[in-house]
Amino acid sequence: MSDVDVEPGLPTPSDDIPPPQAPAQAPPPPPPPWWQVRLPNALTGLLLLLMSWFVIAQGRFHGRTYDEYMQDDYGARVLKFYLSWGEDRSFLDFPDYIYMPQHGSGAEVIVAFFQHLTGEVWQTRTMVCGAMGVLGILVMWLAGREMAGPWGGFAAALGLALYPRYTGQMPNNSKDIPLAGAMLLVLWLVLRLMRRWSQPDRKHEVLELAAIGAAIGFAASIRVTSLLWFGLLGLLALGYWVRNWRRLRGPALRAELSNQFSAAIVIAPTAYLVMSLLWPYLLTNPGDGLKASISSMSKYDWNHDIMFAGSWVRSTDLPWDFAPRWLIVGSPLPVVLLTLAAAVALVVALVRRQTLDGRLLLIGAYIVVPILMVIVAQATLYNGLRHFLFVVPGMLLLAATVLVRWVRQSFDSGRAVLAWALIGAAVLGQAEVVVSSARIYPYEYSYFSPLVGSYDRGHLNYENLYYGSCTRAAAVWMAENYQQYTDEANPTFRDENQWNTLAKADLPDNFVDIGDGQPLFRITSGEPGAGYREIHAEVLLGEKICRVSVLDPTVY
Structure with missing residues (x-):
C-alpha cells in the first residue's frame, strides 16, 4: 500500500508521468547505389584478374634483359648467405666496378627463394617479377581508394595497368618494378596515417607506424634511394607545424610532440631492421655499408653515350631536364595533363590560402622531391625513365584523384556535361595508349607520347629498347x-x-x-x-x- 491516500477512480501521481522512452536512434543511412561502390570494386577485381592472366600467358613474350643475368646471380648468392646461416658470402665476390653488393637485394632474394622452391630459374623469375607488378597495381588501388573512394581506386589502378613503361617491364625487371610498388606502399600507408592522425582513439597506432617503417625498409632494400622517405616525412612534419603552431599550446603541444617523437622512434629503427635483414651487405658491413651504398648509387660508374632529345649525351653529364622531360615524353598524355592541372590547382589554392587536403601536397612532394634530387645530384641515369619510375605512381595517383574529384563535383553541381567531357577525354587518352602499346607489343616499354610523334619518331630521338629484350x-x-x-x-x-x-x-x-x-x-x-x-x-x-x-x- 502506498502511504498516500488516493481517491478511487482518480489518477495517481505516477499516471501523469509518461514511462521513460529509449533515445531515438537515427535510421541507418541507405546503402550507396550499386554504381558508386560495387561497380568500381568489381571492375578493379576484373582488372587484377586480367593483369594476372597477362603475366601468366604473355610474360614470356617480353624477353629478358641482360641485366637479368647479373641480378639473378646476385639473388641466388644472397639466398645462399641465408641458407648457410651467413657462412656463404659469395654475394660479395662481384667485380668492383659493377657495385653489385651495394645494390639492394630485397626483390632479388624473393625471386631466388621461389626459384629454390620450384627448382627452375627463368620461367619462375618471369612469374615472380610479374606478380610483384600486379601487387603494385593492387596497392595503387588502395591508395586511389584512400584519396578518392572506389572510383578513385579503380581509376588509379587502371592508370598504372595501362602505363606502358610499367606493364612492359613487369615480367623482366626485378629492380624498378618492385621498387615502384614498395614506394607506393609507403605512400598509401602514410596517406592513411595522415587521415587518421587526429582521431581521438586511434587503435593499433604502433602497428601502423611499424608498418610504415617496414615498408620503407623493404623499399630501401631494393634501392637505397628509398631512404628519401625520411626527408619526405620530415617535410610532412614541418608542414604540420607551419599549419598548426598557433593553436597548439600546453597539453595539446606536449601531446603532439610526444606523438611525433614516438612515430620517429618506431619508424626509423623498424626501417633499418627490415632493410638489413633483406640486404646482407649491411649485415656484413655494419659500419660503412649504408654510406658506401648511397655514395656509389648516387654517382654510379656507368659512363656511356645515350640518345636524348635528338643528341648524344653522356650518362654522367646529363642536361638538367633529363628526368622531367622523360616523364613527359614517356608518359601518356592524359597523365601529364592531369598532373600539371593538379599542380596548378594546388599552387593557386596555396596562394589564395584556401583549405585543401594536405595529402595532395604530400603526393606532390613525392613527385617533385626525387626529381629535384636527381637534378641537384647530377645523378647517372640511362634506359629512359626506369631509374625514377617510382615517381610515376605518384603522378597517376594525383591524376586519378583530381579527375574523380572534379567529375564528382561537376555532377553534384549540376554540370553533367562537364563531368562527361572529363570522362570522355580520359577514355580517349587511354585509348591512344592501348593502340600505341598494341602496335609495339611486346616492347611496350618503348612507348612514347604523341607529343614526340609516338614510337615512330620518338625512338629516333630517345633511347628506346631496353637492354636486348628482343x-x-x-x-x-x-x-x-x-x-x-x-x-x-x-x-x-x-x-x-x-x-x-x-x-x-x-x-x-x-x-x-x-x-x-x-x-x-x-x-x-x-x-x-x-x-x-x-x-x-x-x-x-x-x-x-x-x-x-x-x-x-x-x-x-
Missing part, C-alpha cells in the same frame, strides 16, 4: 628453325646482344655456346658481319631490332 624472340626462332641451316648435332652459337646464358635458356640442350672464335649462329642487334648471312630478323614497325645469322658455307 634477344629471346630471336633465340626462340633459332630453336625452331636451326635445322634448316645445319645438320650438326651440336651447333655453336654466340649471343652478342646480351649473355649466352640467357639465349641458351630458350635453345635446345644440344646447342653449345662459345665466347671466342666463329660460332655457327650469331644473335646480334646490328649487321651480322663478314662471313655471316642473315637468316632472320625481329622487326618492330619496319625496323630490325634483333638479327639471327649463320656462318656462310663458303667461309665455314
Whole structure:
C-alpha cells in the first residue's frame, strides 16, 4: 500500500508521468547505389584478374634483359648467405666496378627463394617479377581508394595497368618494378596515417607506424634511394607545424610532440631492421655499408653515350631536364595533363590560402622531391625513365584523384556535361595508349607520347629498347628453325646482344655456346658481319631490332 491516500477512480501521481522512452536512434543511412561502390570494386577485381592472366600467358613474350643475368646471380648468392646461416658470402665476390653488393637485394632474394622452391630459374623469375607488378597495381588501388573512394581506386589502378613503361617491364625487371610498388606502399600507408592522425582513439597506432617503417625498409632494400622517405616525412612534419603552431599550446603541444617523437622512434629503427635483414651487405658491413651504398648509387660508374632529345649525351653529364622531360615524353598524355592541372590547382589554392587536403601536397612532394634530387645530384641515369619510375605512381595517383574529384563535383553541381567531357577525354587518352602499346607489343616499354610523334619518331630521338629484350624472340626462332641451316648435332652459337646464358635458356640442350672464335649462329642487334648471312630478323614497325645469322658455307 502506498502511504498516500488516493481517491478511487482518480489518477495517481505516477499516471501523469509518461514511462521513460529509449533515445531515438537515427535510421541507418541507405546503402550507396550499386554504381558508386560495387561497380568500381568489381571492375578493379576484373582488372587484377586480367593483369594476372597477362603475366601468366604473355610474360614470356617480353624477353629478358641482360641485366637479368647479373641480378639473378646476385639473388641466388644472397639466398645462399641465408641458407648457410651467413657462412656463404659469395654475394660479395662481384667485380668492383659493377657495385653489385651495394645494390639492394630485397626483390632479388624473393625471386631466388621461389626459384629454390620450384627448382627452375627463368620461367619462375618471369612469374615472380610479374606478380610483384600486379601487387603494385593492387596497392595503387588502395591508395586511389584512400584519396578518392572506389572510383578513385579503380581509376588509379587502371592508370598504372595501362602505363606502358610499367606493364612492359613487369615480367623482366626485378629492380624498378618492385621498387615502384614498395614506394607506393609507403605512400598509401602514410596517406592513411595522415587521415587518421587526429582521431581521438586511434587503435593499433604502433602497428601502423611499424608498418610504415617496414615498408620503407623493404623499399630501401631494393634501392637505397628509398631512404628519401625520411626527408619526405620530415617535410610532412614541418608542414604540420607551419599549419598548426598557433593553436597548439600546453597539453595539446606536449601531446603532439610526444606523438611525433614516438612515430620517429618506431619508424626509423623498424626501417633499418627490415632493410638489413633483406640486404646482407649491411649485415656484413655494419659500419660503412649504408654510406658506401648511397655514395656509389648516387654517382654510379656507368659512363656511356645515350640518345636524348635528338643528341648524344653522356650518362654522367646529363642536361638538367633529363628526368622531367622523360616523364613527359614517356608518359601518356592524359597523365601529364592531369598532373600539371593538379599542380596548378594546388599552387593557386596555396596562394589564395584556401583549405585543401594536405595529402595532395604530400603526393606532390613525392613527385617533385626525387626529381629535384636527381637534378641537384647530377645523378647517372640511362634506359629512359626506369631509374625514377617510382615517381610515376605518384603522378597517376594525383591524376586519378583530381579527375574523380572534379567529375564528382561537376555532377553534384549540376554540370553533367562537364563531368562527361572529363570522362570522355580520359577514355580517349587511354585509348591512344592501348593502340600505341598494341602496335609495339611486346616492347611496350618503348612507348612514347604523341607529343614526340609516338614510337615512330620518338625512338629516333630517345633511347628506346631496353637492354636486348628482343634477344629471346630471336633465340626462340633459332630453336625452331636451326635445322634448316645445319645438320650438326651440336651447333655453336654466340649471343652478342646480351649473355649466352640467357639465349641458351630458350635453345635446345644440344646447342653449345662459345665466347671466342666463329660460332655457327650469331644473335646480334646490328649487321651480322663478314662471313655471316642473315637468316632472320625481329622487326618492330619496319625496323630490325634483333638479327639471327649463320656462318656462310663458303667461309665455314
